[in-house]
Amino acid sequence: MQALIVYASLTGNTRRVARALAEELSCPAVDVRKRGDLELASVELLLVGDGVYGGRPSRAMARFLQALPRLEGLRAAVFGTYGAKPSQLPRLVELLRARGAQVVGEFACPGRDWFALGLLRRGRPNARDLARARAFARRLSSAF
Numbered sequence: 001m002q003a004l005i006v007y008a009s010l011t012g013n014t015r016r017v018a019r020a021l022a023e024e025l026s027c028p029a030v031d032v033r034k035r036g037d038l039e040l041a042s043v044e045l046l047l048v049g050d051g052v053y054g055g056r057p058s059r060a061m062a063r064f065l066q067a068l069p070r071l072e073g074l075r076a077a078v079f080g081t082y083g084a085k086p087s088q089l090p091r092l093v094e095l096l097r098a099r100g101a102q103v104v105g106e107f108a109c110p111g112r113d114w115f116a117l118g119l120l121r122r123g124r125p126n127a128r129d130l131a132r133a134r135a136f137a138r139r140l141s142s143a144f
């Protein structure tokens, strides 16, 4: 199964989850801001990850998803980190569905919250969060 991870990460938490998923799926994890020209033709599972900022995904990720070509039937999954609540995920799902993708999974865990001066969710994602992320990746790949 050929997977591709595209993530946005302002303070590094979602990047750590993206890297754990990439290791488990033996696939690239691409920062949305450094994506260049992405080759989607051979991709069978697209994973999209982001933090949540003011209740929303990052502007960079929203723009990227809105500019995608039609993804008719492509399987996709969303993941993210959050300080209080993963309220970016429903929006990521909505944007992927709007491009025709079929969203087959969601994963979220807390991430150290620098909006709260780093005082909240200290140490997250931790080893347990990353192990849960890896288990999520295995569940996704076992469906192929």
Ligand SMILES: Cc1cc2nc3c(=O)[nH]c(=O)nc-3n(C[C@H](O)[C@H](O)[C@H](O)COP(=O)(O)O)c2cc1C
Binding pocket: 008, 009, 010, 011, 012, 013, 014, 015, 050, 051, 052, 053, 054, 055, 056, 081, 082, 083, 084, 085, 086, 087, 110, 111, 112, 113, 114, 115, 116
């Ligand atoms: C500018 C800013 C705004 C944030 N807004 C929210 C929010 O609305 N809800 C929430 O649950 N967490 C919020 N957070 C916490 C982040 O979503 C959380 O720390 C997340 O792990 C950040 O991911 P990143 O390190 O990949 O950027 C905010 C963090 C920052 C820096």
